Amino acid sequence: MDDYGGPNYLLRAEDGWIETSVKIPVPCTGVEQSEADAPMYELKRVFYRKPLEVIKATFQSPSSKKFHYTPFKLYQHSDHPSCPEPVCLHSELYNSDAFISEHEHMQTQQRDRHHDSDHDQSNIPNALAGMMAWSDATKVGQWGDESMWPIYLYFGNQSKYDRAKPSSFAAHHLAYIPKLPDDFNDFYKEHYGKPPTEAVLTHMRRELIQAIWGLILDDEFMHAYEHGIVLKCGDGVVRRLFPRFFTYSADYPEKVLLASIRSLGTYPCPHCLVKKDQIDQLGTKLDRRRRKNKARVDSEQRQSSIQRIRRWIFDAGRSIVSNVIEGFLSPFSWTLTRNIFSERFFKFGVNFYEMLTPDVLHELELGVWKATLLHLIRMLVFLGSGAVQRMNERYRSMPTFGRDTIRKVGNNVSGLKRLAARDYEDLLQVRWGCIISLIF
Structure with missing residues (x-):
């Protein structure tokens, strides 16, 4: 034990990993101080990689030979009389309307910018590096409470059929978000003489994830975002690549942190200002119009409001949960955290709310399906214990299919013990035949 030097990290500097720290100003009710003069809590051992280094390594790798640099639209033609017009399909990022629109905007911007520049630079083809971010906190093992919270990237220039293959190594870890120690x-007690309230702890957790993204979206990245980086890609063509975030997929608890809104607040959706008591109208025409007309839009007014409220917290020493603060934040379910995506991308005309996309695995397959499974099991329990046992027998008798498509289902599905994400996915694929006939 005397020779034990603590945990060993495999995030080596030669692989592009940087170990650093972030500082977050800490407020206290009744203490009047500017945000710059407030005590700074320094969170150490933060690991991240510069996104430009990830882009360079990926677009210069042999796999980039199959990347798509010029977007296109995909249509399906049918000879059936009911479908006289071709149908536009959206199956990849590079044939989506968002990618095509941004590509055209970037090309126009570069033509105007290099109109009077030297010939060599203007002849370099321009392309987008379509970035698709994910983050998901997860437990490391079945024992203990150790967990990890990685941020990782995929690139939409690569076909989803290649990205989905584990052998393609298409996922690029970007950072690890630490917990508040x-x-x-x-x-807090050392500086203010009292323990932090739950509201302060919640505020610090919200600030933490924005601080980590502040490290990632540094000045070097933002310069490349605006002016691009010249790179010889894996296919031998020299291009000027412009990194663009198109999607950020996370489950709901993380998504509200990224959107700087309150979890299950009056307006719980990161995309629109639909009230919580109107969620039961989901899927109706009225709901569709409401979500379109009341979409969340980033604005200077939102930014200035958050900045003014932060001055009340620090300069005037107001409580984070005071009625005055709540009166300004609750009408939009805002939090008093400055959003790093807004600060970095608003001047480019980006509405960061549109970047946040559903996490199908956690929000639908593990969220909606898990709740549905629990409800169906309750219905079987009401019919009698024999029905539950027959359901377990049917699941046990389901054969495996393929190497990784459907694995062997557990012996006691109704117990819902030790089911991981992949187990719920397997149950989702064989669900109805094992349960519905027992009920009806």
Whole structure:
């Protein structure tokens, strides 16, 4: 034990990993101080990679030979008389309307910018590096409470059929978001003489994820975002690549942190201002119009409001949960956290709310389906214990299919013990035949 030097990390510097720290200003009710003069809590051992280095490594790799640099629309033609017009299909990022629109905007911008520049630079073809971000906190093992919270990237220039293959190594880890350490309580008590309230802890957790993304979206990245980086790609063609975020997929608890809104607040959706008591109208025509007309839009007014409220918290020493603060934040379910995506991309005309996309695995397959499975099991329990046992027998008798498509289902599905994400996905694929006939 004397020779034990602590945990060993495999995030080596030669692989592009950087170990650093972030500092977050800490407010306290009744203490009047500017945000710049407030005590700074320093969170150490933060690991991240510069996104430009990830882009360079990916677009210069042999796999980039199959990347799509010029977007296109995909149509389906049918000879059936009911479908006289071709149907536009959207199956990849590079044939989506968003990618095509941004590609055309970038090309126009570069033509105007290089109109009077030297010939060599203007002849370099321009292309987008379509970035698709994910983040998901997960437990490391079945024992203990150790967890990881990675941020990772895929590139939409690559076909989803290649990205889905584990052998393609298409996922690129970008950073690891740490939890707020327990020693923050000691830090707060040392500076303010009392323990932090739950509201302060919640505020610090919200600030943390924005601080990590602040490291990632540094000045170097933002310069490349505006002016591009010249790179010889894997196919031998020299291009000027412009990194663009098109999607950020996360489950709901993380998505509200990224959107700087309240979890299950009055307006719980990161995309629109539909009230919580109107969610039961989901799928109706009225709901569709409401979500379109009341979409969340980033604005200077939102930014200035958050900045003004932060001055009340720090300069005037107001409580984070005071009625005055709540009166300004609750009408939009905002939080008083400055959003790093808004600060970085608003001047480019980006509405960061549109970037947040559903996490199909966690929000639908593990969320909606898990709730449905629990409800169906309750119905079987009401019919009698024999029905539950027959359901378990049917699941046990389901044969495997393919190497990884459908695996062997557990012996006691109704117990819902030790089911991981992939287990719920397997149950989802064989669900109805094993349960519905027992009910009806």
